[in-house]
Amino acid sequence: MSKRTEGPRWGWIILTIWGLFALLPIVYFASIALRPRNEIIAPVPIYFPTITTETWAKIWAEWPIAQYFYNSVVAITGSVLICLSSVCPPPMRWPATSSRAMPTSAITSSPPR
């Protein structure tokens, strides 16, 4: 089996630039979650804010996260089950492809190694 060919040496520069483009806004977003309210929208952006966990404490105390999670799980599970059962062809459905479904000719007619 042949190995994958390595890319050019300058490739990592492009990958790093794109990686920063993908990551830095998320880091900024995470930093927003750790700021006091008056430092989020300020006349001049504050790059090194005061760190506070008040919003996280609020989430922990007030947010019905278990209920939201349960709602999502119910919706997505129902959707996935219906999609799979309507999209999958009959042989792929549960447990139609058991050993008795396999024709014996498929086993006996294989060429000797």
Next chain:
Amino acid sequence: LLAALVYRSPWVKGWRILFMLPMLFMPSAAGYLWKLLFNDGRVMADLFTRIGLVDGGVDWMADPLLARFVLVLTDVWQWTPFLFIILVAGLQGQDKEIEEAARLDGASFGKMFWNISLPMLRPIIAIALVLRGIDLLNNMSAVNIITQGAPGGQTETLSYFIYRTAFRSFDHGYASAASVLLLIATVILAQILVRKFFKSGTES
């Protein structure tokens, strides 16, 4: 290019996780994030002022070109990973013997990319373009959160117009008619893209 580079990188799994992060954001959160960066938090204007690109005080939502740029950037940031992951999967499914043969013949990365990887990826690129084309017609959350059609409706999309008509003007008949029109437009666009790309893909 990103997919081709990542596919050949020894840290393919790490890059894949990093590049997929924006796609995992829900679209409204991504819109909110870029609105904070460009408009409310003024981070971008501040950074551009510091590196001397602008004189400060850029109002991104006042200029149609800048407002559109913000919408495009948001979409690129969030949905490039989708194309990336489809194309990496396509590259990983390709026959590596062909690439190996080209490499032994002395082909450079660029030649292998243009003459081997890209033509073989054509059907996958077609599927990705169809899906993205449909997505773009239905793009609403970024417009709703970032610009709300500003300035003066210059960045309003059909899907945002439908939302505005239905839930702000409460003209449900008008919104329903526009929705049906959008559906027809989406079907026509999808048909054109599928026919064009898949016909040319089978020919090649």
